[in-house]
Amino acid sequence: MKVDVLLGLQWGDEGKGKIVDVLSPKYDVIARFQGGPNAGHSLEFNNKKYVLHSIPSGIFHKNSINVIGNGVVIDPVIFKKEIDGLEKECVDIKKKLLISKKAHLILPSHRVLDAASEAAKGKTKIGSTLKGIGPTYMDKTGRNGIRVGDIEYNLKDKYQKLYNKHRQILEQYDFQYDISEYEKLWFEGIELIKEFELIDSEYTIDQYLEENKKILAEGAQGTLLDIDFGTYPYVTSSNTVSAGACTGLGVSPKNIGEVYGIFKAYCTRVGSGPFFTEIFDETGKKLQKYGHEYGATTGRERRCGWLDLIALKYSVKINGVTQLIITKADVLSYFDKIKIGIAYKINDKISTKVPFDNQANIEVVYKEFKGWKTDVTKVRKYNDLPNELISFIKYIENEVGVPIKIISLGPDRAETIIRSSTYL
Ligand code: GDP
Ligand code: IMO
Ligand code: MG
Numbered sequence: 001m002k003v004d005v006l007l008g009l010q011w012g013d014e015g016k017g018k019i020v021d022v023l024s025p026k027y028d029v030i031a032r033f034q035g036g037p038n039a040g041h042s043l044e045f046n047n048k049k050y051v052l053h054s055i056p057s058g059i060f061h062k063n064s065i066n067v068i069g070n071g072v073v074i075d076p077v078i079f080k081k082e083i084d085g086l087e088k089e090c091v092d093i094k095k096k097l098l099i100s101k102k103a104h105l106i107l108p109s110h111r112v113l114d115a116a117s118e119a120a121k122g123k124t125k126i127g128s129t130l131k132g133i134g135p136t137y138m139d140k141t142g143r144n145g146i147r148v149g150d151i152e153y154n155l156k157d158k159y160q161k162l163y164n165k166h167r168q169i170l171e172q173y174d175f176q177y178d179i180s181e182y183e184k185l186w187f188e189g190i191e192l193i194k195e196f197e198l199i200d201s202e203y204t205i206d207q208y209l210e211e212n213k214k215i216l217a218e219g220a221q222g223t224l225l226d227i228d229f230g231t232y233p234y235v236t237s238s239n240t241v242s243a244g245a246c247t248g249l250g251v252s253p254k255n256i257g258e259v260y261g262i263f264k265a266y267c268t269r270v271g272s273g274p275f276f277t278e279i280f281d282e283t284g285k286k287l288q289k290y291g292h293e294y295g296a297t298t299g300r301e302r303r304c305g306w307l308d309l310i311a312l313k314y315s316v317k318i319n320g321v322t323q324l325i326i327t328k329a330d331v332l333s334y335f336d337k338i339k340i341g342i343a344y345k346i347n348d349k350i351s352t353k354v355p356f357d358n359q360a361n362i363e364v365v366y367k368e369f370k371g372w373k374t375d376v377t378k379v380r381k382y383n384d385l386p387n388e389l390i391s392f393i394k395y396i397e398n399e400v401g402v403p404i405k406i407i408s409l410g411p412d413r414a415e416t417i418i419r420s421s422t423y424l
Pocket of ligand 2: 008011012013014035038039040041126127128129130131132133134219220221222225234235236237270271272296
């Protein structure tokens with residue numbers, strides 16, 4: 001058995017939560033490998049919507065084991081809120097969720113540092129979710145962090161030592177804060193974490209593989225937010241790409257199987273940073289309205305634009321995507337004409353590469369498609385899709401060179417076409 005990986009190919013919010021939930025019955029184990037509560041993964045079934053932040057999207061399935069890997073950062077306050085909310089819906093959650101001892105903890109002061117740093121940046125702010133992600137990963141790589149496995153012994157001392165360090169840094173900012181209330185909740189969250197099985201995911205995952213268990217690694221954010229390959233510095237602070245599944249769970253590259261790359265039929269982005277196919281007129285507003293494009297974590301409006309094929313090819317290449325999943329094609333049903341960005345014109349030269357320079361003066365070359373103008377949310381068979389949508393799908397497949405195996409046509413679990421039974 002191998003570990004399959006599912007990850008976003010754009011700037012996050014591609015529909016990972018929904019698709020992981022759809023695929024979960026085929027897997028024994030669902031494992032998050034990076035990110036933290038900056039993620040907001042939505043799932044819908046039985047007319048109810050759930051949003052998960054730190055917990056893997058397999059949690060609603062009776063038999064699935066869910067793992068929070070070492071690459072993840074955990075805020076005990078948000079974690080407790082999520083568990084409290086889920087306990088009504090998920091039986092035996094404490095038996096079904098395992099947490100790596102090597103996952104790092106987000107302290108209340110990490111959140112303050114995030115907010116202070118963003119405030120100081122002014123116009124050049126990243127547009128962070130303000131969940132303390134950047135500062136926590138900085139302490140991890142700076143070798144100051146506190147890990148889940150550290151909570152058993154002298155946590156208060158370790159906490160105080162790190163908080164003192166943060167206080168010194170915060171003195172450089174003109175930023176008011178009071179964490180006393182949050183700190184209380186934080187230590188309550190720590191007590192809850194102690195009730196879960198704390199693991200060394202590198203051993204646990206190996207053992208699962210030996211037992212022939214099927215494992216799906218669930219990515220957060222998206223490739224264009226990757227710390228190395230995203231639109232730096234407007235990125236998150238972890239490796240969101242498939243390689244992140246190896247370092248974020250302790251899986252060897254030779255044990256990676258399928259890589260599912262998920263993308264929206266158009267593009268969205270929350271927060272600042274380049275977005276070459278962004279639409280600023282009524283069409284963009286229409287995408288936002290019909291796509292309900294509001295951040296699942298922060299409620300912010302998502303910026304909207306056409307699909308960027310150059311960026312999609314880049315993401316497919318970096319991740320070694322073996323199967324594509326397209327979501328939200330139903331949202332395009334409202335449009336007479338649909339566009340795909342197929343090349344960039346940089347200083348009058350045509351390029352099909354994502355440029356190093358985010359500020360580059362880029363004009364996008366588009367290919368136009370006829371819209372299908374039909375409600376597709378009830379379609380369950382590929383061949384029943386309108387011809388225009390099939391042409392759109394075929395074009396992308398041909399250009400990218402990877403088959404689109406799953407087509408999502410609505411937020412509900414049921415609103416999904418799986419093209420081949422051999423997708424596992
Ligand atoms: P994630 O972060 O990748 O899990 O994505 P989010 O949950 O943040 O955002 C995706 C949004 O689109 C959620 O509100 C989903 O319920 C919704 N969604 C997912 N797939 C589809 C789809 O195919 N069509 C429509 N209309 N909505 C979808
Ligand atoms: P999911 O998993 C969309 C964006 C933020 C900001 C940048 C850095 O739901 O796809 P951070 O808080 O990580 O320091 O923010 O990254 N961002 C996301 N955008 N979906 C997400 O996660 C995101 N997580 C972070 O908006 O621009
Ligand atoms: Mg999201």
